[in-house]
Amino acid sequence: MNYFEFAVSKLKENDYKLTVMRESVLRLLNENSMPFTPYEVKDELLKKGVKADVVTLYRVFEVFEKIGLVHKVSSLGRYIPCYVQGEANMDCHHYVICKLCKKIEEVEGEDLHSLEAKIQRNLGFKVESHYLEFNGVCNVCLTK
Amino acid sequence: MNYFEFAVSKLKENDYKLTVMRESVLRLLNENSMPFTPYEVKDELLKKGVKADVVTLYRVFEVFEKIGLVHKVSSLGRYIPCYVQGEANMDCHHYVICKLCKKIEEVEGEDLHSLEAKIQRNLGFKVESHYLEFNGVCNVCLTK
DNA sequence: GTGTATGCAAATGTTTTGCACGTCC
DNA sequence: GGACGTGCAAAACATTTGCATACAC
Numbered sequence: 001m002n003y004f005e006f007a008v009s010k011l012k013e014n015d016y017k018l019t020v021m022r023e024s025v026l027r028l029l030n031e032n033s034m035p036f037t038p039y040e041v042k043d044e045l046l047k048k049g050v051k052a053d054v055v056t057l058y059r060v061f062e063v064f065e066k067i068g069l070v071h072k073v074s075s076l077g078r079y080i081p082c083y084v085q086g087e088a089n090m091d092c093h094h095y096v097i098c099k100l101c102k103k104i105e106e107v108e109g110e111d112l113h114s115l116e117a118k119i120q121r122n123l124g125f126k127v128e129s130h131y132l133e134f135n136g137v138c139n140v141c142l143t144k
Numbered sequence: 145m146n147y148f149e150f151a152v153s154k155l156k157e158n159d160y161k162l163t164v165m166r167e168s169v170l171r172l173l174n175e176n177s178m179p180f181t182p183y184e185v186k187d188e189l190l191k192k193g194v195k196a197d198v199v200t201l202y203r204v205f206e207v208f209e210k211i212g213l214v215h216k217v218s219s220l221g222r223y224i225p226c227y228v229q230g231e232a233n234m235d236c237h238h239y240v241i242c243k244l245c246k247k248i249e250e251v252e253g254e255d256l257h258s259l260e261a262k263i264q265r266n267l268g269f270k271v272e273s274h275y276l277e278f279n280g281v282c283n284v285c286l287t288k
Numbered sequence: 289g290t291g292t293a294t295g296c297a298a299a300t301g302t303t304t305t306g307c308a309c310g311t312c313c
Numbered sequence: 314g315g316a317c318g319t320g321c322a323a324a325a326c327a328t329t330t331g332c333a334t335a336c337a338c
Contacts, residue, residue: 072219075218105267107263107267119251123249123283125278125281125283126282127240127279127280128280130277131276132276132277133274133275133276134263134269136273137270138267138270139267142268
């Protein structure tokens, strides 16, 4: 099951309609597993002949985020599909972000359960998800 | 050495002047070790009789962030002082954020070096810092 | 005194809202 | 058919920039 199929079933499951806009965005994310801003999505879809309003795209992503299809990377204003190595990935988000080219890439989630358990124990804080960003310089920029 | 003293020396060290505005913001952060938006800082300072322009506060935080005195939590638009348990804390930022009351609190950094080393090894990505958010419900909201 | 910091005004950029119309099931 | 989704216009909000004045060292 690829991201698109996964997403479609997820939409149904949550009683959201599969509209032309939602489907177009999902196809884009499925083809390019990378983070987009709503404005970039608008441009990308236009290239494919689909005219979309950014307002709608904001609302599309709002829904997608609610049901765990994307995660918003606030520092970049981008939405990135949550689907790592064939698996839905709602609760842990691990990214590397290059400070030079701004490229962001999802990395395999390491186990942070012991840390979460510790926080739960020490603070009484109920951890539901986590978000981990590694900032630095990517391999491409390093060799420039 | 408290946060204020630490920050003052850090400013000097980086050839930034200790101005009334910067000092006022530092005192505020020193008294309330919590994240503020520039607008909130403006209001807080006004209560103390210090009139500050948000533009200036944005610039103050920009400098503070550059020299590692604060970290911007983009998802909340807030700046949080970096100073955990009496220690400056520039490179690793671990927070718990309550999704209900939005309270954010810094937690003791656990060692993520092995993870960083792994990323460096596998991707050739040079990790310089990381940012870790635990999202969930805080102990106060849990009991409501 | 000199370079940096600040305040004000305004531009820019991002995200949200209201409402009429269109579309999915 | 009815609820939900979309487009357009506009509002609201966040952040940045330019420039003249004020302040720290």
